[in-house]
Amino acid sequence: xxxxxxxHYSLVxxxxxxxxxxxxxxxxxxxSKILNTKIxxxxxxxFFLVVISFLCLITSFVLSDFSNETVFNNSHTTKPLFYxxxxxxxxxxxxxxxxxxxxxxxxFIFFLKTKNxxxxxxxxxxxxxxxxIIGFFIFLIETSxxxxxxxxxxxxxxxxxxxxxxxxxxxxxxxxxxxxxxxSIIFSSALAATCLNIVSKEWASHIKKWIVVSWVFxxxxxxxxxxxxxxxxxxxxxxxxDPVENVSLMPWLALTTLLHCILVLEKKQVLxxxxxxxxxxxxxxxxxxxxLVRSGILNSVxxxxxxxxxxxxxxxxxxxxxxxxxxxxxxxxxxxxxIPNSFFWLSKETSIIINNWFMMYFLSVVLIGTIYPIFxxxxxxxxxxxxxxxxxxxxxPFLIPFLIAMAIGPKLKWIKSNIEDRVYLILLLVIxxxxxxxxxxxxxxxxxxxxxxxxxxxxLFFITLRDFFIKKYSNLSQNxxxxxxxxxxxxxxxxxxxxxxxxxxxxVGETFENSKTKIVFESIGQKKEKNYESIVTNFIIENSNGxxxxxxxxxxxxxxxxxxxxxxxxxxxxxxxKFIVINIVQNQDYFNVRYQVKPFMLWIWFSVLLISFGxxxxxxxxxxEK
Amino acid sequence: MKILKLFFIIxxxxxxxxxxxxxxxxxxKITKNLRCLICQxxxxxxxxxxxxxxxxxxxxxxxxxGFSETQIYDFxxxxxxxxxxxxxxxNKNTYILWLLPILIFLIGGxxxxxxxxxxx
Amino acid sequence: xxxxxxxxxxxxxxxxxxxxxxKGLQNTNIYTPETKINNKIPLFNGxxxxxxxxxxxxxxxxxxxxxxxxxxxxxxxxxxxxxxxLMDLSKSKKVELIGINYKDTKVNAKFFxxxxxxxxxxxxxxQNGVNAIEWGAYGVPESFLINDGIIIKRYIGPLNKKLFxxxxxxxx
Numbered sequence: 001x002x003x004x005x006x007x008h009y010s011l012v013x014x015x016x017x018x019x020x021x022x023x024x025x026x027x028x029x030x031x032s033k034i035l036n037t038k039i040x041x042x043x044x045x046x047f048f049l050v051v052i053s054f055l056c057l058i059t060s061f062v063l064s065d066f067s068n069e070t071v072f073n074n075s076h077t078t079k080p081l082f083y084x085x086x087x088x089x090x091x092x093x094x095x096x097x098x099x100x101x102x103x104x105x106x107x108f109i110f111f112l113k114t115k116n117x118x119x120x121x122x123x124x125x126x127x128x129x130x131x132x133i134i135g136f137f138i139f140l141i142e143t144s145x146x147x148x149x150x151x152x153x154x155x156x157x158x159x160x161x162x163x164x165x166x167x168x169x170x171x172x173x174x175x176x177x178x179x180x181x182x183x184s185i186i187f188s189s190a191l192a193a194t195c196l197n198i199v200s201k202e203w204a205s206h207i208k209k210w211i212v213v214s215w216v217f218x219x220x221x222x223x224x225x226x227x228x229x230x231x232x233x234x235x236x237x238x239x240x241x242d243p244v245e246n247v248s249l250m251p252w253l254a255l256t257t258l259l260h261c262i263l264v265l266e267k268k269q270v271l272x273x274x275x276x277x278x279x280x281x282x283x284x285x286x287x288x289x290x291x292l293v294r295s296g297i298l299n300s301v302x303x304x305x306x307x308x309x310x311x312x313x314x315x316x317x318x319x320x321x322x323x324x325x326x327x328x329x330x331x332x333x334x335x336x337x338x339i340p341n342s343f344f345w346l347s348k349e350t351s352i353i354i355n356n357w358f359m360m361y362f363l364s365v366v367l368i369g370t371i372y373p374i375f376x377x378x379x380x381x382x383x384x385x386x387x388x389x390x391x392x393x394x395x396x397p398f399l400i401p402f403l404i405a406m407a408i409g410p411k412l413k414w415i416k417s418n419i420e421d422r423v424y425l426i427l428l429l430v431i432x433x434x435x436x437x438x439x440x441x442x443x444x445x446x447x448x449x450x451x452x453x454x455x456x457x458x459x460l461f462f463i464t465l466r467d468f469f470i471k472k473y474s475n476l477s478q479n480x481x482x483x484x485x486x487x488x489x490x491x492x493x494x495x496x497x498x499x500x501x502x503x504x505x506x507x508v509g510e511t512f513e514n515s516k517t518k519i520v521f522e523s524i525g526q527k528k529e530k531n532y533e534s535i536v537t538n539f540i541i542e543n544s545n546g547x548x549x550x551x552x553x554x555x556x557x558x559x560x561x562x563x564x565x566x567x568x569x570x571x572x573x574x575x576x577x578k579f580i581v582i583n584i585v586q587n588q589d590y591f592n593v594r595y596q597v598k599p600f601m602l603w604i605w606f607s608v609l610l611i612s613f614g615x616x617x618x619x620x621x622x623x624x625e626k
Numbered sequence: 627m628k629i630l631k632l633f634f635i636i637x638x639x640x641x642x643x644x645x646x647x648x649x650x651x652x653x654x655k656i657t658k659n660l661r662c663l664i665c666q667x668x669x670x671x672x673x674x675x676x677x678x679x680x681x682x683x684x685x686x687x688x689x690x691x692g693f694s695e696t697q698i699y700d701f702x703x704x705x706x707x708x709x710x711x712x713x714x715x716x717n718k719n720t721y722i723l724w725l726l727p728i729l730i731f732l733i734g735g736x737x738x739x740x741x742x743x744x745x746x
Numbered sequence: 747x748x749x750x751x752x753x754x755x756x757x758x759x760x761x762x763x764x765x766x767x768x769k770g771l772q773n774t775n776i777y778t779p780e781t782k783i784n785n786k787i788p789l790f791n792g793x794x795x796x797x798x799x800x801x802x803x804x805x806x807x808x809x810x811x812x813x814x815x816x817x818x819x820x821x822x823x824x825x826x827x828x829x830x831x832l833m834d835l836s837k838s839k840k841v842e843l844i845g846i847n848y849k850d851t852k853v854n855a856k857f858f859x860x861x862x863x864x865x866x867x868x869x870x871x872x873q874n875g876v877n878a879i880e881w882g883a884y885g886v887p888e889s890f891l892i893n894d895g896i897i898i899k900r901y902i903g904p905l906n907k908k909l910f911x912x913x914x915x916x917x918x
Contacts, residue, residue, distance in 0.1 A: 312771060326756060330750075372720075389713035390712075581674075680876060
């Protein structure tokens, strides 16, 4: 109870600091020289207050203080300690507190790191960021307070959904938010730079670091979410084009585009308007995503608060930010007229523009696919679903030219280029096509499309690999990132082509056999843990080489909340995963057994890590390049 | 220009993709395209709920009876409405859904080639 | 000038999007498939519960009577709640109850009926749930009020006193 009080009042105090900061900043905007140390201290204090609040919430969870409504709704005394802590941000209210934590942290670090930048720019960024922070403080305190009291104090809590009790999911929100919410600083500083008309090469170099940081965390956050989905949800998939997934993908697409654009702006004073628009859009998409996911307007696997009232607040907040940005862009931005804005068709600038072109297309596909059902329902009361087939049909054909452009683009010079290494480029293309043909020829479905896809991915793969071995490390980060992307596409394609599955019904002691595999349902037993009981089964899988593998999927019956989950057993090796899941069949004494062989799963995760690593390298680029 | 030509070719190739699939493949394709109505965002293929299991049995029957993929989709659409299909059909309700991204792509291309690219 | 026009244009688009989202918030998220009211009943074949005989839908539903088709199973908890109402309904001469026993075993179903009573004139044994799908149902319990070969009303979930009164007034 004590902690809830501190937590709550820290938040209220934090909100007061926001108002103080804004007031001070506006009042002294002209003679801003006095404010330097004061503002830094206040931003730190504001961050510190949110940290205190956050720690209070964690403490309440760890102590199982059920006088706190959020703890009551989301925790239970028998939960392991790690998940009690992670439960803090695994719910609506706690995750909003995490939002505030990242928002205040980033503005504080921004102030620390920009000591040599014009003071007016720093203050304006602060003001814009504070607008966002104030909005979230009000939203939190008024509609989603994590420190509401419950009286009489319940004995026990309702518990956390067991599928959320997973290590990957525990760290997924903090990492994701560092990227997702971190894009707020890009938003604020872009608006500030627009107002002061200092969107220039210097600004680009400076903001690039923030973009990279945000991007790396966002990529890793999405990766963690996919890993969780694969290991925990039991369907063997890692991406479902579910609205919540799309909502994290959209800012990522915008941010990646922005990252590429900022490279151009760093060198030449062009594309300033577009960079500003992208900077605004990234965070807008994050906010829009928050709206879609927390308002109950969309139907999805991910359980989050479903409250139209909260939804209305976020909606109004989101559109206020949009209108403010529109206003500032139109009234303050003066596009540079005298510098030529045209590029030679065969140049690096053009290849980046093509990248933008395709990325915006992909973004529009995901955005329209996610939002369209809402609009249709409002117009005609008709409910339709937009699922994976839609996204695949619209995205996959465009991946082909995109991959090829990724291979050739980096080789072009700035301003003007004729392609060197023509022989190699064509040779590698031919090799890719032949290799692809050999790989794909045994598979009937979609033969032509798959061949072309694999060829283009292989092409990117070989080109980036060759570049790595023959070039000096002048553009290592981009080389690694693009190589990682080719590896990702290849892994996904091969995973799709070479996966196999057996679905059968088996009783204990029974065997399933086909030409390649033998599955023996060897035994069944029981196990009792702290917060669940489980039926543990053991299967022996024998493949065509005679090698045996033991797999033990479980059915877990959790006590609080009372849910039955199916825990897959997954054996991961370098080249493939073996995945087995069992399910109860109503009223029968046999189990439904689903056994899958999924090749290259580890390579999918690894390639995303490689992509993030490549991006991270550009953060340190200055040191080794010069 | 070259890029547009490349595109066009790819589009053509993509549309020539009709190859015979086995019954198992067709069943998988259909079940992946149908929504499990009592789950929160899972396809019939992914789900092991009672409803999904019944659906799979019925789909097996329909395939054996010789129904085509489209006929099976129509059958379920009639029972449950369009919401059960994950692949939105191209009808008057969904023209904008399918065409707007393509339109955006073409508009993007037009803006770029007009404003940014010069040939020497 | 051009700039101002563009600004007005874009602002209007965003206002429209805002209105769409706002209206979208009002819609519920629970999907009830277009309740096929005033649609013909599906043609199907089902296996009778007590006798191992296949029966055709045309045999089950004659044109002049009211029928209540009820999908139930022994493992379904809400089915127990509505069962007493079904027993009451079965006393009425105006409506005939036909049951679809969904994904059940005959042993358990018989136990259920022995304990709670049997309101059904005929029962279809739908072990794999296929008949329920023919009706466009997706769970238990669900009920359909039928007359003259047409579905008049569909009830998803267990019946309660209010719906019971509604049925009674409809069958007059």
